[in-house]
Structure formats: structure tokens, C-alpha cells
Amino acid sequence: MFAQQEVIRPSADLRNHYNEISRQCHEDNEAVIITVNGRGDTVTLAYEEYKRMKARIELLEILAEADEDVKYGRVAPMKDTFDDLRSLLKEGQS
Known part of the structure; x- marks a missing residue:
């Protein structure tokens, strides 16, 4: 297994910089943690990475x-x- 890279971004970036966040997920293989009021709220991953992680968990x-x-x-x-x-x-x- 490998360590997933993580980046923390405020929720406003999801709306204002979606394409950049999507690129980070796909090209840089990074999980993007979205914060609301400075606290972790959601995580964004490339769909293929999500499927791989789900398969690993099931196994x-x-x-x-x-x-x-x-x-x-x-x-x-x-x-x-x-x-x-x-x-x-x-x-x-x-």
C-alpha cells in the first residue's frame, strides 16, 4: 500500500477553483480535504482512486x-x- 498525499483547502476553493482541485486529485494523486470554518468536512478523490480504496477495504x-x-x-x-x-x-x- 502507499501513502495517499493530502492537501487541505477551504470550502470556498471547491466552488471557486474546482478545476484545480480536480487536477490535484487526478494528476497529482492527492486527496483534497475540504474544510468548513477551519475543520475537516469532506474529502475529494479521483473516482478511480476511490474505487481502488473501496476494493482494498472490501478485501x-x-x-x-x-x-x-x-x-x-x-x-x-x-x-x-x-x-x-x-x-x-x-x-x-x-
Whole structure:
């Protein structure tokens, strides 16, 4: 993973300098933190970066669930799992 660059801008810049903020997000790969009254309010990212971050989070959640399953013994031998899948596929073909 990599560290996302961040830039802080006031909310007025979003209205007055949108193109510049968009360029920062896309070309410079920066997250732009928009402030209201000096406090963080929203974050603007390039859409592709948002999709990558969302995919990473979803994968980490799946890995955390799998780790918990192993920790609490909620596992089955791979052979049993594949046998179950084959049975389901056969039922679906009937």
C-alpha cells in the first residue's frame, strides 16, 4: 500500500477553483480535504482512486472475516468444501 498525499483547502476553493482541485486529485494523486470554518468536512478523490480504496477495504474485511473463522475453528477441509460445491452443481444441472 502507499501513502495517499493530502492537501487541505477551504470550502470556498471547491466552488471557486474546482478545476484545480480536480487536477490535484487526478494528476497529482492527492486527496483534497475540504474544510468548513477551519475543520475537516469532506474529502475529494479521483473516482478511480476511490474505487481502488473501496476494493482494498472490501478485501481487508473479507480477510479479517477469514482470520476470525480460522481463530474460532469455523473451517472445513478443502476436500469437503469442493465435494459440497460439486453436489450443488449437480443439483443445479438436474
